[in-house]
Structures are given as C-alpha cells and as structure tokens.
Amino acid sequence: MEYRKLPHGEEKISVIGMGSSVIGEQPEKDIIETVQLALDSGINFFDMAGGHASVFSAYGKALEGRRQNAMLQVHFGADYITGAYGWTTNLDTVKKSVEWQLEKLKTDYIDFGFIHCIDEEADLIAYEKNSILNYLMDMKEQDVVKHIGLSTHAPVIANKVLDMNILDMLMFSINPMYDYGEGDYAIGSDGERQRLYRRCEKESVGISVMKPFNAGQLLDAKQSPFHAAMTTAQCIQYALDKPGVMTVLGGPGNVKQLKEILSYFDTTKEERNYSIISRLTPDESIGKCVYCKHCHPCPANIDIGLINKYYDLAVQGDILAKEHYMTLEKTAADCIRCGHCNRRCPFKVMQMERMNEIKNYFGK
Ligand code: SF4
Ligand code: SF4
Structure with missing residues (x-):
C-alpha cells in the first residue's frame, strides 16, 4: 500500500x-x-x-x-x-x-x-x-x-x-x-x-x-x-x-x-x-497536459508530468508548488528540444514549446 x-x-x-x-x-x-x-x-x-x-x-x-x-x-x-x-x-x-x-x-x-x-x-x-x-x-x-x-x-x-x-x-x-x-x-x-x-x-x-x-x-x-x-x-x-x-x-x-x-x-x-481517453478530449482541453506521463521517458530526464502539474498549480497561486519546482534536480531549463514529447503526446500538447514557457515563468 x-x-x-x-x-x-x-x-x-x-x-x-x-x-x-x-x-x-x-x-x-x-x-x-x-x-x-x-x-x-x-x-x-x-x-x-x-x-x-x-x-x-x-x-x-x-x-x-x-x-x-x-x-x-x-x-x-x-x-x-x-x-x-x-x-x-x-x-x-x-x-x-x-x-x-x-x-x-x-x-x-x-x-x-x-x-x-x-x-x-x-x-x-x-x-x-x-x-x-x-x-x-x-x-x-x-x-x-x-x-x-x-x-x-x-x-x-x-x-x-x-x-x-x-x-x-x-x-x-x-x-x-x-x-x-x-x-x-x-x-x-x-x-x-x-x-x-x-x-x-x-x-x-x-x-x-x-x-x-x-x-x-x-x-x-x-x-x-x-x-x-x-x-x-x-x-x-x-x-x-x-x-x-x-x-x-x-x-x-x-x-x-x-x-x-x-x-x-x-x-x-x-x-x-x-492515454486511450485522448480519443474524446473535449475541444477546450486539447493541448492541455493531463500529467499522464505517456510522453516519458524524456532524454533529458525531466519529469514532464510532474513539472506541468507544479506549473499549473503555481499559476493558480499555489506557493508550495512553486517551492517544489524550485527544488527539482531537472527543470524545464534542461530541455534539449528534441521534440520527443510533442510526437508522443496523445493530447496534442506542444510540450517542447511549453517547456520554454515553464522555464520563463519559474526563471529556471
Ligand atoms: S505532455 Fe502529454 S503525454 Fe506528456 S504528461 Fe502531458 S498530457 Fe501526458
Ligand atoms: S523536448 Fe524537452 S521535455 Fe520534451 S522530451 Fe525532449 S528534452 Fe524532454
């Protein structure tokens, strides 16, 4: 358990x-x-x-x-x-x-x-x-x-x-x-x-x-x-x-x-x-990360699902989520822009571009 x-x-x-x-x-x-x-x-x-x-x-x-x-x-x-x-x-x-x-x-x-x-x-x-x-x-x-x-x-x-x-x-x-x-x-x-x-x-x-x-x-x-x-x-x-x-x-x-x-x-x-559920993703949710980690593994060892969760929470004002992000060993700044996540994501998240957005938000 x-x-x-x-x-x-x-x-x-x-x-x-x-x-x-x-x-x-x-x-x-x-x-x-x-x-x-x-x-x-x-x-x-x-x-x-x-x-x-x-x-x-x-x-x-x-x-x-x-x-x-x-x-x-x-x-x-x-x-x-x-x-x-x-x-x-x-x-x-x-x-x-x-x-x-x-x-x-x-x-x-x-x-x-x-x-x-x-x-x-x-x-x-x-x-x-x-x-x-x-x-x-x-x-x-x-x-x-x-x-x-x-x-x-x-x-x-x-x-x-x-x-x-x-x-x-x-x-x-x-x-x-x-x-x-x-x-x-x-x-x-x-x-x-x-x-x-x-x-x-x-x-x-x-x-x-x-x-x-x-x-x-x-x-x-x-x-x-x-x-x-x-x-x-x-x-x-x-x-x-x-x-x-x-x-x-x-x-x-x-x-x-x-x-x-x-x-x-x-x-x-x-x-x-x-990821089977992506078949019915409503229009408003296409391109939004559901933290499923279907796009893992990332060659830069970024925990893509987790940092997306921290990002969404931080944007909504969750201070703790921001603190958690700042202690991560691998962050959006480590993205090598290989595009693997974009190709793998069944929810059509442009994750590679989002990594840039996340890096700019947290400053790392
Ligand atoms: S980017 Fe896509 S595949 Fe990766 S965790 Fe988010 S929703 Fe899942
Ligand atoms: S584009 Fe960046 S986040 Fe996506 S798999 Fe490649 S290194 Fe990892």
Missing part, C-alpha cells in the same frame, strides 16, 4: 480506500471478510455512505480491536434509521442517524464528518438554515469529529463550501468520463473541474475520489464512451494523477472485487497508462 499525508493533519491515508455503496447487498459475514481483507492489505480509509444500513453493524464487528487502523467518513445527512438509505436535511433526523451510526460502528468518534451529498445551492442553504452545519461544527468542537468534509458532484457547490474555509476533505466524483463531459455526474466543464482540483491542492484540502469506474461503465467496452474497456488500474491512476487527490474509493461488492482493485499495485507503468 502507498499512503499520502492529509495536508490538514498528520494522518497518512491509503491511496486506495474502500467505499460502501454496494457491499451492503452481501450477507454480514461477507462484508466483515471484505473489510478485514481491506485492513490486512493496508487500506485505512473507508467511506460509510452506502445504499444499505446493514454495513454499519458489519463494520462495527470487522473493526473490533482495529478501530485505530481505520479512518471513517461518516455522512451528516444520510439517514439509515429506517433500515434503508435516505437523504435528509432535517436536523433531528440527522442527529438520530449519526447517533445510530456511531452505536452500530461501536465507536465514539468520527474521523471525517461529512456534509452529505449536496449538489444544489438550495440544499446547501437548507443545510445551513436547519443548523445541520452548526451541529457538525459543534461535534468537531467537542472532538467527536476530527475533520470536516463535503461530498458533492458539483464544482460550484464545492467552491462555495471551500469559500467557508472549513474543509479538510472533499469527496468528489472523478473519472475521465465526467471530466470529459460524459455521464450523469459530468457536472461542470473539464476546465472548471481541473481548476477545482488545483484549488483543493492549493488550499490543502484533500480529495477522496468517488465513482472512479463510474459503476463499472468504464470497465466495459460496450458501455465506455471511449469505445474500449479501461482497466481498474488505469482508472485509479487517472484519479491519483489529479492534484489534491489523497485516495481513490473503489466500491467492491465482495472479496474478489476488492482483490481486483488491489491488483493495481501489481501493474506496470505501461499497464496504468490511460
């Missing part, structure tokens, strides 16, 4: 986490087995928003004696008291549901307390007006909640809550379909979405990625808009390459699917290469 450090905190988060969207369809013993395999494999980050109330008591049992090895995203606004998933902005219902979840999980603290699934401004207004946000902030004040998060599919809502300066984590739907304008949750243009990822990185807000495979659609050649099946490893790599991303939450339905997700670590760089 690999880990990334939460910017607002000391926690080291596994780059692959586990979502609970479908695991609740299984008998309790299978849920427990899957969660325990996740823990044994080094996964320490679990999202608790799922379609089934049954996951909570199963997690409670799976985490017995191991609670300190798991970080849980618990959603304020997801209601499970009836036995099925419900969405609410009623304060009493939220309180009862959170208490119920803590009891079933056999825990007295929440690692990440989430403003749950807000995609419309009116819902955000109701969330505040009904004092649910106050309740969540009070729980943080009391140290029951360690960090505040937001789950949304909409960049405009993410930006509004980022403006409040309360977030440590954003749960956002990231996959190449959505970024390229395909699918139900393809909300916002690619440019708007990329700016959001960079804003998170700049403001030290981590991103936990939901829907990395778009419920399996990307893994099926017949359903994928790219007219070819992507692999789980390619989808995971795509999300992990985005600025701000801490962890990618696959939603395994059983042990077999979890093992398939974890096989990411057995794949080569070539097997993780997702």
Whole structure:
C-alpha cells in the first residue's frame, strides 16, 4: 500500500480506500471478510455512505480491536434509521442517524464528518438554515469529529463550501468520463473541474475520489464512451494523477472485487497508462497536459508530468508548488528540444514549446 499525508493533519491515508455503496447487498459475514481483507492489505480509509444500513453493524464487528487502523467518513445527512438509505436535511433526523451510526460502528468518534451529498445551492442553504452545519461544527468542537468534509458532484457547490474555509476533505466524483463531459455526474466543464482540483491542492484540502469506474461503465467496452474497456488500474491512476487527490474509493461488492482493485499495485507503468481517453478530449482541453506521463521517458530526464502539474498549480497561486519546482534536480531549463514529447503526446500538447514557457515563468 502507498499512503499520502492529509495536508490538514498528520494522518497518512491509503491511496486506495474502500467505499460502501454496494457491499451492503452481501450477507454480514461477507462484508466483515471484505473489510478485514481491506485492513490486512493496508487500506485505512473507508467511506460509510452506502445504499444499505446493514454495513454499519458489519463494520462495527470487522473493526473490533482495529478501530485505530481505520479512518471513517461518516455522512451528516444520510439517514439509515429506517433500515434503508435516505437523504435528509432535517436536523433531528440527522442527529438520530449519526447517533445510530456511531452505536452500530461501536465507536465514539468520527474521523471525517461529512456534509452529505449536496449538489444544489438550495440544499446547501437548507443545510445551513436547519443548523445541520452548526451541529457538525459543534461535534468537531467537542472532538467527536476530527475533520470536516463535503461530498458533492458539483464544482460550484464545492467552491462555495471551500469559500467557508472549513474543509479538510472533499469527496468528489472523478473519472475521465465526467471530466470529459460524459455521464450523469459530468457536472461542470473539464476546465472548471481541473481548476477545482488545483484549488483543493492549493488550499490543502484533500480529495477522496468517488465513482472512479463510474459503476463499472468504464470497465466495459460496450458501455465506455471511449469505445474500449479501461482497466481498474488505469482508472485509479487517472484519479491519483489529479492534484489534491489523497485516495481513490473503489466500491467492491465482495472479496474478489476488492482483490481486483488491489491488483493495481501489481501493474506496470505501461499497464496504468490511460492515454486511450485522448480519443474524446473535449475541444477546450486539447493541448492541455493531463500529467499522464505517456510522453516519458524524456532524454533529458525531466519529469514532464510532474513539472506541468507544479506549473499549473503555481499559476493558480499555489506557493508550495512553486517551492517544489524550485527544488527539482531537472527543470524545464534542461530541455534539449528534441521534440520527443510533442510526437508522443496523445493530447496534442506542444510540450517542447511549453517547456520554454515553464522555464520563463519559474526563471529556471
Ligand atoms: S505532455 Fe502529454 S503525454 Fe506528456 S504528461 Fe502531458 S498530457 Fe501526458
Ligand atoms: S523536448 Fe524537452 S521535455 Fe520534451 S522530451 Fe525532449 S528534452 Fe524532454
């Protein structure tokens, strides 16, 4: 397992986490087995928003004696008291549901307390007006909640809550379909979405990625808009390459699917290469680097994907990214203008010319 450090905190988060969207369809013993395999494999980050109330008591049992090895995203606004998933902005219902979840999980603290699934401004207004946000902030004040998060599919809502300066984590739907304008949750243009990822990185807000495979659609050649099946490893790599991303939450339905997700670590760089998505690059994104490193290796040993990421972040005002760039051994100034990257880039980035631009910006 690999880990990334939460910017607002000391926690080291596994780059692959586990979502609970479908695991609740299984008998309790299978849920427990899957969660325990996740823990044994080094996964320490679990999202608790799922379609089934049954996951909570199963997690409670799976985490017995191991609670300190798991970080849980618990959603304020997801209601499970009836036995099925419900969405609410009623304060009493939220309180009862959170208490119920803590009891079933056999825990007295929440690692990440989430403003749950807000995609419309009116819902955000109701969330505040009904004092649910106050309740969540009070729980943080009391140290029951360690960090505040937001789950949304909409960049405009993410930006509004980022403006409040309360977030440590954003749960956002990231996959190449959505970024390229395909699918139900393809909300916002690619440019708007990329700016959001960079804003998170700049403001030290981590991103936990939901829907990395778009419920399996990307893994099926017949359903994928790219007219070819992507692999789980390619989808995971795509999300992990985005600025701000801490962890990618696959939603395994059983042990077999979890093992398939974890096989990411057995794949080569070539097997993780997702340049296939360039087939559908929207016009606004042609010529923009996606940091995929398909153009590597560079004969001058420049990490082309990385310095492009630092450049885009620095231009958006990320001081840390600038500092990181300045400590690099090889920078844009080392480019020997061989043109290899221009020929290799499937996204039509004129990288050789961009190296000049980057060198001029950083002065090295
Ligand atoms: S220049 Fe092209 S191939 Fe190279 S990292 Fe950027 S997008 Fe990928
Ligand atoms: S043009 Fe520059 S950055 Fe691109 S591959 Fe050649 S040396 Fe590397």
